Amino acid sequence: ATPQKPAVDKNSLYQRLGGMPAIETVVDASIRHIHGDLRINIFFENTDIPDLRRLLVEQICAAAGGPCTYTGRSMEEAHSGMNLTDKDFDIFVEDLIAAMNEVQVPAPLQQELLALFGPMRPQVVGQ
Numbered sequence: 001a002t003p004q005k006p007a008v009d010k011n012s013l014y015q016r017l018g019g020m021p022a023i024e025t026v027v028d029a030s031i032r033h034i035h036g037d038l039r040i041n042i043f044f045e046n047t048d049i050p051d052l053r054r055l056l057v058e059q060i061c062a063a064a065g066g067p068c069t070y071t072g073r074s075m076e077e078a079h080s081g082m083n084l085t086d087k088d089f090d091i092f093v094e095d096l097i098a099a100m101n102e103v104q105v106p107a108p109l110q111q112e113l114l115a116l117f118g119p120m121r122p123q124v125v126g127q
């Protein structure tokens with residue numbers, strides 16, 4: 001019989017990161033770093049953080065090849081009216097890296113994750 005296709009590719013970034021628990025750990029640490037960062041935390045003052053957490057987990061899980069569907073808004077819509085700059089984006093990425101270092105994501109996997117989000121810069125900045 002033909003083996004059934006697995007729902008989640010065993011070699012996906014999702015699997016190599018450590019699945020859902022690992023993604024939740026990364027998102028929680030990232031939110032902590034961003035929230036503690038006086039340079040950008042003002043943007044989040046009216047944000048429902050549990051909501052943002054859920055959407056970030058979905059988005060990273062889906063982008064990494066995991067069994068999730070992102071149910072949030074487009075990046076343009078989510079960041080519209082914020083007028084984010086390249087500098088803001090760089091600070092955000094800096095906080096993500098600090099978070100991934102803290103929870104000990106191996107450097108090569110960090111690079112893979114950042115490669116998924118780097119290309120979103122034009123959809124996030126200047127909206």
Ligand code: HEM
Nearest residue numbers: 040043044047055056059072073078088089092117120124
């Ligand atoms: C690639 C980089 C980024 C990704 C992947 C990302 C992802 C997201 C996601 C998934 C949401 C929720 C969408 C929704 O509400 O439907 C969101 C919202 C938000 N993002 Fe980002 N984001 C990025 C960069 C940034 C940066 C650089 C800032 C500010 C420095 C920022 C500030 C915010 C804020 C304040 C919200 C909440 C909006 C609200 O309260 O309605 N984001 N982001």
